[in-house]
Amino acid sequence: MPSVTTIAEIGKHEGQLVTIRGWLYNLRESGKLLFPIFRDGSGVIQGVVPKSAVPPEVFDAVKGLTQESSVIVEGKVRADKRAPGGHELDVSNVQVLQRVAENDPYPISLKEHGVDFLMEHRHLWVRTPRQAAILRVRAEIIKAARDFFDERGFTLTDPPILTPAACEGTTTLFPVDYFDEQAFLTQSGQLYIEATAMALGKVYSFGPTFRAEKSKTRRHLTEFWMVEPEIAYATLEDLMELAEGLITFVVKRCLERRRPDLQTIGRDVSKLEKIKTPFPRITYDEAVKLLQDAHAKGALENKFEWGGDLGSPDETYISSQFETPVMVHRYPAKVKAFYMEPDPQRPELALCVDVLAPEGYGEIIGGSQRTASYELLVKRIHEHNLPEEAFKWYLDLRKYGSVPHSGFGMGIERVVSWICSLEHVRETIPFPRMLHRLYP
RNA sequence: UCCUCAGUAGCUCAAUGGCAGAGCAUCCGGCUGUUAACCGGAGGGUUGUAGGUUCGAGUCCUACCUGAGGAGCCA
Numbered sequence: 001m002p003s004v005t006t007i008a009e010i011g012k013h014e015g016q017l018v019t020i021r022g023w024l025y026n027l028r029e030s031g032k033l034l035f036p037i038f039r040d041g042s043g044v045i046q047g048v049v050p051k052s053a054v055p056p057e058v059f060d061a062v063k064g065l066t067q068e069s070s071v072i073v074e075g076k077v078r079a080d081k082r083a084p085g086g087h088e089l090d091v092s093n094v095q096v097l098q099r100v101a102e103n104d105p106y107p108i109s110l111k112e113h114g115v116d117f118l119m120e121h122r123h124l125w126v127r128t129p130r131q132a133a134i135l136r137v138r139a140e141i142i143k144a145a146r147d148f149f150d151e152r153g154f155t156l157t158d159p160p161i162l163t164p165a166a167c168e169g170t171t172t173l174f175p176v177d178y179f180d181e182q183a184f185l186t187q188s189g190q191l192y193i194e195a196t197a198m199a200l201g202k203v204y205s206f207g208p209t210f211r212a213e214k215s216k217t218r219r220h221l222t223e224f225w226m227v228e229p230e231i232a233y234a235t236l237e238d239l240m241e242l243a244e245g246l247i248t249f250v251v252k253r254c255l256e257r258r259r260p261d262l263q264t265i266g267r268d269v270s271k272l273e274k275i276k277t278p279f280p281r282i283t284y285d286e287a288v289k290l291l292q293d294a295h296a297k298g299a300l301e302n303k304f305e306w307g308g309d310l311g312s313p314d315e316t317y318i319s320s321q322f323e324t325p326v327m328v329h330r331y332p333a334k335v336k337a338f339y340m341e342p343d344p345q346r347p348e349l350a351l352c353v354d355v356l357a358p359e360g361y362g363e364i365i366g367g368s369q370r371t372a373s374y375e376l377l378v379k380r381i382h383e384h385n386l387p388e389e390a391f392k393w394y395l396d397l398r399k400y401g402s403v404p405h406s407g408f409g410m411g412i413e414r415v416v417s418w419i420c421s422l423e424h425v426r427e428t429i430p431f432p433r434m435l436h437r438l439y440p
Numbered sequence: 441u442c443c444u445c446a447g448u449a450g451c452u453c454a455a456u457g458g459c460a461g462a463g464c465a466u467c468c469g470g471c472u473g474u475u476a477a478c479c480g481g482a483g484g485g486u487u488g489u490a491g492g493u494u495c496g497a498g499u500c501c502u503a504c505c506u507g508a509g510g511a512g513c514c515a
Binding site for chain 2: 032033035037050084106116117215220221226312363
């Protein structure tokens, strides 16, 4: 058997006889000339099988192939200007591992399909070139984020998935029976990495989080992945610099390493090429003014009043005013989580920041400086009607060498959705979990 | 939880209250450069469920089920 290669690497074997191992993506035929298209997970290539050039059994084997049948193919690599990838394979032999039965054909044809049907067949949908490209971009984004923190002296510390109580108490949690005790799936690792930050200085976590909210929008999953850095002695200003640094690093990496995938997806990369630091920073007060002006001009339906949290249409409007992500900071403390440090200049504001992605994608990062004072934190826990005893360990962090510290969470799926310019986050993760989706 | 929309062949969709259809997929036949190939033919249906109006319902009415888009909430 000639040496095995991948379709992505096939250009390096021009003129050579190679073996590729994969699946039949499509078969076109023109009389005694067959054009099987193979995929192997790294890419797609068209084979050419003239009846006159191969043994009859090879021609018949290819002619009888059904979509997604698994095959090991031998052939000679030939450069061809007509081929989308620049190369074709003159097939000399085919070994069929498993032929898909014609009375039960591969359900996902090359034509258009509806969302529900595709989601019901997600285990097969991931094979299509566009979906595979998105998953490669996702992997690159995760790798880039981890490299970013690893290269800057952060230590990866994994928070627990099973937790005894609400981290923030506000959103709905998935309950789990833990040996007859009530436990919940984590909705954020933040509180735990505040502890490890006090131990290691600069830490981050990367893992799944769970929210039992009945959200039904293109931005929500019930199970999603977050990257969360937490840094001892960092201020809100430090945090904003870190956030814009992380985002530009990730975008640049995708442009460097996943450009062909972005093209497969149909992403207008020129918009990503404009992402440079520093990002515009506007205060909540300025954002309110922007929204009220927009309402006056008729660009926004609802009049925004100071004091409320930004709604989805509000975020969309603000982010549409900029070509790079924009950072909105210092929201009213009332609409934010209990653990956020008040602004010493204006205590009614929290030292927090949301990063809104451009092109209407909205919030991809939310972060804040954390309350350092024991007394204030106890007060806030009571104000939010949270059980103080559940936060005893968290309050200990303010009793034993409390320092200013800050951190944020970046939602991986929303970043993937923005970088790939997708309609919905359900395509950013291999098996999305949503309000009405637990299968497959 | 609320608002809006949809459910017809395996898939994507069409059908003025009057014989349930097309494209793709599958099967058979044709084509030596096809690019979601094309051309000819065949098979394929309890129109989401239950009731109602009507001579007659895929179509109109009621309830329910399922899904989608959005709001709220959030990353």
